[in-house]
Amino acid sequence: MIHDMKKLILKNILYFFLILLSLEVFVRVFHLSKDTPTRFLDNNKVEKWAPNQNGFSVTGNRRQNFSEYHINKSGFNSYRDFTPTKDKKEVALVGDSFIEGFHQNYYNSIGKKIENVLPEIEVYEYGYAGYDFADQLHLIHAYKNQFDLIDHVILGIKFSNDLTRPEYKVITERLALESPLNKLLKKSKLLVYCKSIGILDPPQKLVYKLTNLLKQKREVNPISNAEIQRIRQKKEKIYLENFESLIMKYGYDKKRYTLLLDASTTSQIFLEYLEANDYRYIDFSKQFEASKRSTTLIYDRHWNNHGRELIADVITNHLNQIDELASPLE
Amino acid sequence: MAFNSLDFFIFLPIVFLAYWLFFTKKTNHQNTFILVASYFFYGLWDWRFLFLIIASTVVDYFVGQYIYTSDTTKEKKKWLWISIIFNIGLLGFFKYYNFFIDSWIDFISLTGYEIGNSWTLQIILPVGISFYTFQTMSYSLDIYYKRLTPTKDFISFATFVSFFPQLVAGPIERASNLLSQISAKKVFNYAQCTAGVKLIVWGLFKKVVIADSIAPIVDDIFANYSEYPASTLILGVSLFSFQVYGDFSGYSDIAIGTAKLFGIELMSNFKFPNFSRNVAEYWQRWHISLSTWFRHYVYIPLGGSRVSKLKSVRNIIIIFLVSGFWHGANWTFIAWGAIHAALYIPVFLMGRNRIYMNTTVAENKWFPSITEILQILCTFSLITFSRIFFRSESITDAFGFIKQICSNFRFETYEHPLGYRMIDYFILLTIFTIYEFRIRRDERSPFKFKSRVTRFIVYTIVILGMLLFFDDNIDRSFIYFQF
Numbered sequence: 001m002i003h004d005m006k007k008l009i010l011k012n013i014l015y016f017f018l019i020l021l022s023l024e025v026f027v028r029v030f031h032l033s034k035d036t037p038t039r040f041l042d043n044n045k046v047e048k049w050a051p052n053q054n055g056f057s058v059t060g061n062r063r064q065n066f067s068e069y070h071i072n073k074s075g076f077n078s079y080r081d082f083t084p085t086k087d088k089k090e091v092a093l094v095g096d097s098f099i100e101g102f103h104q105n106y107y108n109s110i111g112k113k114i115e116n117v118l119p120e121i122e123v124y125e126y127g128y129a130g131y132d133f134a135d136q137l138h139l140i141h142a143y144k145n146q147f148d149l150i151d152h153v154i155l156g157i158k159f160s161n162d163l164t165r166p167e168y169k170v171i172t173e174r175l176a177l178e179s180p181l182n183k184l185l186k187k188s189k190l191l192v193y194c195k196s197i198g199i200l201d202p203p204q205k206l207v208y209k210l211t212n213l214l215k216q217k218r219e220v221n222p223i224s225n226a227e228i229q230r231i232r233q234k235k236e237k238i239y240l241e242n243f244e245s246l247i248m249k250y251g252y253d254k255k256r257y258t259l260l261l262d263a264s265t266t267s268q269i270f271l272e273y274l275e276a277n278d279y280r281y282i283d284f285s286k287q288f289e290a291s292k293r294s295t296t297l298i299y300d301r302h303w304n305n306h307g308r309e310l311i312a313d314v315i316t317n318h319l320n321q322i323d324e325l326a327s328p329l330e
Numbered sequence: 331m332a333f334n335s336l337d338f339f340i341f342l343p344i345v346f347l348a349y350w351l352f353f354t355k356k357t358n359h360q361n362t363f364i365l366v367a368s369y370f371f372y373g374l375w376d377w378r379f380l381f382l383i384i385a386s387t388v389v390d391y392f393v394g395q396y397i398y399t400s401d402t403t404k405e406k407k408k409w410l411w412i413s414i415i416f417n418i419g420l421l422g423f424f425k426y427y428n429f430f431i432d433s434w435i436d437f438i439s440l441t442g443y444e445i446g447n448s449w450t451l452q453i454i455l456p457v458g459i460s461f462y463t464f465q466t467m468s469y470s471l472d473i474y475y476k477r478l479t480p481t482k483d484f485i486s487f488a489t490f491v492s493f494f495p496q497l498v499a500g501p502i503e504r505a506s507n508l509l510s511q512i513s514a515k516k517v518f519n520y521a522q523c524t525a526g527v528k529l530i531v532w533g534l535f536k537k538v539v540i541a542d543s544i545a546p547i548v549d550d551i552f553a554n555y556s557e558y559p560a561s562t563l564i565l566g567v568s569l570f571s572f573q574v575y576g577d578f579s580g581y582s583d584i585a586i587g588t589a590k591l592f593g594i595e596l597m598s599n600f601k602f603p604n605f606s607r608n609v610a611e612y613w614q615r616w617h618i619s620l621s622t623w624f625r626h627y628v629y630i631p632l633g634g635s636r637v638s639k640l641k642s643v644r645n646i647i648i649i650f651l652v653s654g655f656w657h658g659a660n661w662t663f664i665a666w667g668a669i670h671a672a673l674y675i676p677v678f679l680m681g682r683n684r685i686y687m688n689t690t691v692a693e694n695k696w697f698p699s700i701t702e703i704l705q706i707l708c709t710f711s712l713i714t715f716s717r718i719f720f721r722s723e724s725i726t727d728a729f730g731f732i733k734q735i736c737s738n739f740r741f742e743t744y745e746h747p748l749g750y751r752m753i754d755y756f757i758l759l760t761i762f763t764i765y766e767f768r769i770r771r772d773e774r775s776p777f778k779f780k781s782r783v784t785r786f787i788v789y790t791i792v793i794l795g796m797l798l799f800f801d802d803n804i805d806r807s808f809i810y811f812q813f
């Protein structure tokens with residue numbers, strides 16, 4: 001009996017590994033899994049992608065969204081290299097994964113859509129997943145010479161996420177994703193695929209649950225509405241202070257810089273502050289609310305092609321109103 | 331603990347290894363261990379309902395003894411009624427109490443009187459109650475009909491009632507098959523275990539890939555039927571046919587496969603019902619354990635088909651109505667049963683109810699004939715029509731659904747509620763149907779290929795299918811748990 005049982009277990013283990021191997025081949029052949037470019041920290045302590053990388057971003061179990069990315073010489077996803085000069089007209093879009101746009105072919109990005117309408121302008125997309133306002137201002141400061149040549153800068157900002165810290169510091173957790181172990185794990189496309197479709201969530205949750213069992217349970221008291229309101233106001237105050245602190249440190253050219261935000265999800269206090277202090281901003285909430293079609297991807301809350309078109313439209317309209325960018329023929 | 335949960339895939343190997351490593355010497359030890367594991371398995375849902383299983387076990391264990399030792403038929407009958415009243419009482423209270431109260435309130439309101447619904451109670455339906463009560467009742471009934479000698483081994487009997495692979499959704503076993511196996515010493519059988527693992531994998535495929543992936547489409551169409559044209563509604567109910575089949579037969583395959591790992595052979599519950607050539611054949615292939623139960627304990631005692639045609643028709647109507655009612659406390663299930671009775675009776679009267687009993691479609695052939703294809707399509711359509719009632723929330727919704735098909739008879743492309751490509755599902759179901767046709771002769775060997783390489787490729791595709799259609803965001807509970 002023991003012999004038969006050993007045989008059963010060994011055979012099942014063997015089949016298990018052979019199937020894993022075959023699945024790895026399937027996932028690679030049909031390109032079901034996303035590629036992840038390598039991160040790096042440059043001499044200016046700016047975190048970005050290692051230059052000159054190409055790959056594909058995939059979302060969904062069955063490649064529901066499949067797009068190509070191209071990391072240019074500057075370390076950002078764009079079809080063009082960033083070479084600002086005094087002679088040309090350039091606009092920079094700075095922001096997080098929404099500006100980075102891995103979810104759409106790099107040759108059909110927001111910047112490209114703007115350029116299609118305003119061909120006399122070159123759009124440089126400085127997008128990087130996870131960039132907050134501190135990252136953005138630090139980037140502009142670190143590449144001051146480059147940004148001084150750029151005619152207009154648009155900074156994507158989400159009030160609830162992007163103002164959580166008063167000063168810039170390198171986020172080591174994000175760079176830890178480039179650890180030798182993580183790099184090794186990423187070599188298995190099957191593993192990356194399984195993680196992206198959520199099949200590894202239940203075991204992860206179980207491990208989390210088990211580790212929490214060992215920890216002492218803290219009693220969580222229900223929070224009253226007044227308390228929620230107080231916490232929210234406190235947060236808003238802190239975020240506003242962080243905004244001021246970052247601007248104090250890095251400076252902010254009110255004439256050349258514009259914020260890109262969704263007013264429907266932005267604190268009223270912040271909007272009033274921006275208006276009172278002459279900070280320009282583009283609000284895309286009305287266009288998104290008026291849209292009859294979905295503006296986000298199926299599996300993901302990032303903008304889909306339609307959402308990006310709307311964003312490109314609002315930015316184009318804004319740029320058209322800026323005198324410095326007006327064509328000499330106009 | 332559901333079969334498609336991570337908990338089960340931790341629980342199963344542990345129980346399997348412990349069972350065969352530490353409990354091989356004595357049958358009693360084997361059964362005690364399985365009993366504890368089964369109670370643990372069930373207790374993870376809601377430990378309070380374990381007391382119901384234990385109560386049902388104790389009652390039928392002793393009732394079985396008393397029926398057997400009673401000298402007179404009157405005495406035997408008295409004990410049998412105790413078992414029936416107890417089990418039907420449990421079922422009646424937990425499953426049907428609110429239905430009867432609500433129906434009574436509705437009936438009274440028709441006469442112009444209004445009574446409040448203060449009589450209705452917040453009752454949770456204990457998982458598997460419809461299955462294990464029928465199983466324990468079958469034990470007492472078999473002893474009453476002298477088909478079985480009661481066991482004196484309480485542990486074996488308790489294991490028979492609560493054997494975890496089939497505890498919550500069947501197959502509903504008869505003591506003559508399951509108890510006899512439980513009472514005997516189980517010996518590790520390599521071939522049996524291998525076959526069990528294969529059935530588990532195939533069952534999971536049917537659940538994860540077929541049933542779960544279609545569920546959001548079916549849910550959307552049935553929830554918003556008034557907004558869709560006929561083409562979408564027909565698509566919705568057709569997909570529901572596949573969903574309910576994938577869900578329930580998938581569960582049964584996992585149950586049968588799991589039982590095999592412990593040296594137990596459960597009865598087959600599904601034999602490719604989608605290839606049935608008439609409604610009678612369908613009922614020989616769909617939820618076989620339930621139809622067998624009704625045939626043995628309701629239809630035959632009523633006289634079966636050995637009485638006059640009229641009485642036979644009455645018996646058919648009774649078992650289909652009872653079967654419908656067994657599924658749930660809702661008029662929709664009774665209507666579903668009535669439709670099946672209406673579909674079955676003509677087949678019965680024409681004497682065609684047993685003609686396909688021992689054959690499969692395209693017997694000894696590669697492809698079915700045109701006639702067989704038409705027969706299959708016709709049967710599938712009729713069964714699918716009845717499922718409008720099975721799936722609808724209320725009888726009003728079911729009629730509304732049918733009315734919408736008739737009044738809005740046009741074609742429109744349907745878009746997945748979550749925006750996924752619909753073509754993926756059509757390709758999936760086509761491949762699934764072709765594959766099921768390929769394996770139609772043996773429901774217990776889903777990977778019967780001579781070539782080891784072919785078999786391996788199929789395993790890989792099956793697992794890949796699970797990855798391609800896995801969706802953590804959808805409700806993954808089994809449909810038949812609600813019954």
